[in-house]
Amino acid sequence: MAVPNTYGLIFACTCGVILGIGLCANLLVFSLFAKYNTLRKNRLDILLFSMTLADFLTLLLIPFTLHSAVSHSWPLGDISCKVYQFLLAFSLAASTYSLCAVSMTRAMIITNPYQPPTMDLVILMFVLVWALSFFISLPLRMFATKKSIGPNLTNFTFCLPTIHEHHYQVVLSQFVLYYFIPMLVIAFNYVRLALFLHKSPVMSVSSAKNTRRASVMVFLAAATFSVCWLPSYVLELCVYLGLYRHGAAWDIFYFIFCIFFCFAAVFLLNIRFCF
Numbered sequence: 001m002a003v004p005n006t007y008g009l010i011f012a013c014t015c016g017v018i019l020g021i022g023l024c025a026n027l028l029v030f031s032l033f034a035k036y037n038t039l040r041k042n043r044l045d046i047l048l049f050s051m052t053l054a055d056f057l058t059l060l061l062i063p064f065t066l067h068s069a070v071s072h073s074w075p076l077g078d079i080s081c082k083v084y085q086f087l088l089a090f091s092l093a094a095s096t097y098s099l100c101a102v103s104m105t106r107a108m109i110i111t112n113p114y115q116p117p118t119m120d121l122v123i124l125m126f127v128l129v130w131a132l133s134f135f136i137s138l139p140l141r142m143f144a145t146k147k148s149i150g151p152n153l154t155n156f157t158f159c160l161p162t163i164h165e166h167h168y169q170v171v172l173s174q175f176v177l178y179y180f181i182p183m184l185v186i187a188f189n190y191v192r193l194a195l196f197l198h199k200s201p202v203m204s205v206s207s208a209k210n211t212r213r214a215s216v217m218v219f220l221a222a223a224t225f226s227v228c229w230l231p232s233y234v235l236e237l238c239v240y241l242g243l244y245r246h247g248a249a250w251d252i253f254y255f256i257f258c259i260f261f262c263f264a265a266v267f268l269l270n271i272r273f274c275f
Helices: 005-035 037-041 043-071 078-111 119-140 164-199 205-240 248-274
Strands: 145-148 157-160
Touching: 005 037, 005 043, 037 043, 043 078, 043 119, 078 119, 078 145, 078 157, 078 164, 119 164, 164 205
Parallel strands: none
Antiparallel strands: 145 157
């Protein structure tokens, strides 16, 4: 039984809009970053550019995600599945760790404005974000495979991030490395930032307003990222435990997960322009 056409049509249209807006927004960021030297010298802008790069990579993978979600089939071979799964995990890790770096940098700038992080430290954080993302994602996707699932094993094909024997380790590792630890880091920095702003001496009205506004925007980005990725881990666990079945309830859940994933990506992209 295929996913109802209504779900597929809405999801395809949503992904198309998000892909178009996302690509235009990313290209705009790239052009601004190349044109204005001040952006390349701004500490936070460098780390936000890192998030933009990660989101751009995710956007390039949306057509494959769209086809797989709508048709319940992986159109390419096993090697392509491994590459796709690695790039998906790599872009997610880079975006997540960039968000952690942004929260750390903003906390350091606001709590210690007379000794902000040096440009060398920010560049080191940029390099570490991508290196860490690569070396964490690679072993988690070494066993990615294309596999048929379902009663007849022909019409329902997933590109899975690992083989069945390793699914518990991979799902748990992803949750801890891509979600739990980053959220703890971000939460720590924003609790620290909130306490500082609460106890800080009187600032000018404009300075206080801009500082709080920027901090709230980053916090909302982190909170949205946290909430929107929860369905991903729930769905992966359900697939591996064999709980996923075609039917109205599961199809709606699968559909909502995909919509959440796409809206999370585009929301995080657009909220960055509020800084």
